[in-house]
Amino acid sequence: MHKLTARQEEIRQFIRQFIIDSGFPPTRADITRALGFRSPNAAESHLRALEKKGAISLQAGSSRGIRLLNDTGGEAESGLPVIGQVAAGSPVFAQEHVRERCQVNPGIFRPRADYLLSVQGMSMRDAGILEGDLLAVHRTADVRNGQIVVARLQDDVTVKRFQRDGYQVRLLPENPDYTPITVDLRTEPLVIEGLGVGLIRNGEAL
């Protein structure tokens, strides 16, 4: 996100406060009144600038179609993002993968969780991680042997137990039906996306 000017930050703050007070975003006219403009176009161009800098997103054609981005303060942004199917080649923690948000305090996990990953497959069954579970993930590449990690191999994102020995990394499933994956760091790219720090399961999976 680009840095905002003082005036732009002022407008962003107004939008934020307006949402908290009213429950919905302001119109151009609301911004115009609040900031003392004489033309609604002043608000319009500010919104465009804010969108260009990635501070907000605008919904074309719909009234009050303003959404604050990268903001932890707004009520609408509370909770952890739930990430589902991860498309090949794109980072796990990307806006387009966020299916919904789960009202959980990230601080109940240690280290704190950054997002929830919807688990696919039964490869970690014997570690009590089942398909459909939400794995709480802390974004870090600093993992140790025996920890459960989220790893990216080629374009595949997987949850496994981590074991490293020199240039050899073994990604161990917790299910005899699956086979461990061995990666040679000198020849194959391996990205550690994060560390598993907890689990949440919905009732439907019980």
Add this chain to the structure above:
Amino acid sequence: MHKLTARQEEIRQFIRQFIIDSGFPPTRADITRALGFRSPNAAESHLRALEKKGAISLQAGSSRGIRLLNDTGGEAESGLPVIGQVAAGSPVFAQEHVRERCQVNPGIFRPRADYLLSVQGMSMRDAGILEGDLLAVHRTADVRNGQIVVARLQDDVTVKRFQRDGYQVRLLPENPDYTPITVDLRTEPLVIEGLGVGLIRNGEAL
């Protein structure tokens, strides 16, 4: 707040989800489309009904002027109580058993969770419920075969899969090392304390 009808609750839920998804409330037209109405007035009158019952408040004259009230999201609540060792003879859900509180929105589970029970033992291992896990429990005695329940037998509280056949109730572990418990309701007291609706695991158990 008056009780909502099924249809009204449906609409309230839609508004709620719309706000989460979009960042702003829906218009009458949005509701009309989503619910499959042919007239926007259907949405209008539903909103009026919801306002009358105190479920929402409407801002006259402004677009998307819908605000959810009494949102049970529990922003003031300090999370779910975590219940640990249960002393013999006393009810599970008693103040003295609350070890701590966990910052989780009870509404992420369905039906909603009333408390979290710290799981002891590995009798439900193959259902992905491990020792130390926090089982989200909905307080009810209305359980069905195959569901995971919190049951009290004598002075013992246990988590098992429920199976009833007439007067015979079987409490099935999900681990071949444990043996099922059979209870004859005519001779032995069995109290169903609640229904397992979810699970939370701390990182330390991973």
Add this chain to the structure above:
DNA sequence: TCTGTTGCTGGTAATATATACAGCCTCCGG
């Protein structure tokens, strides 16, 4: 039987709102 509520169809007028076009001024890097 009357009255009110729920749950809609179908339509319309008023107005709230987004958004485009045409400018004006200042500051700043190249």
Add this chain to the structure above:
DNA sequence: CCGGAGGCTGTATATATTACCAGCAACAGA
């Protein structure tokens, strides 16, 4: 000295949206 971004005024206009009209049917309680 040019070009672009920031920060506005002022005027329109298409359309998104609210809000109200008149009905219809089912149902519940008084």
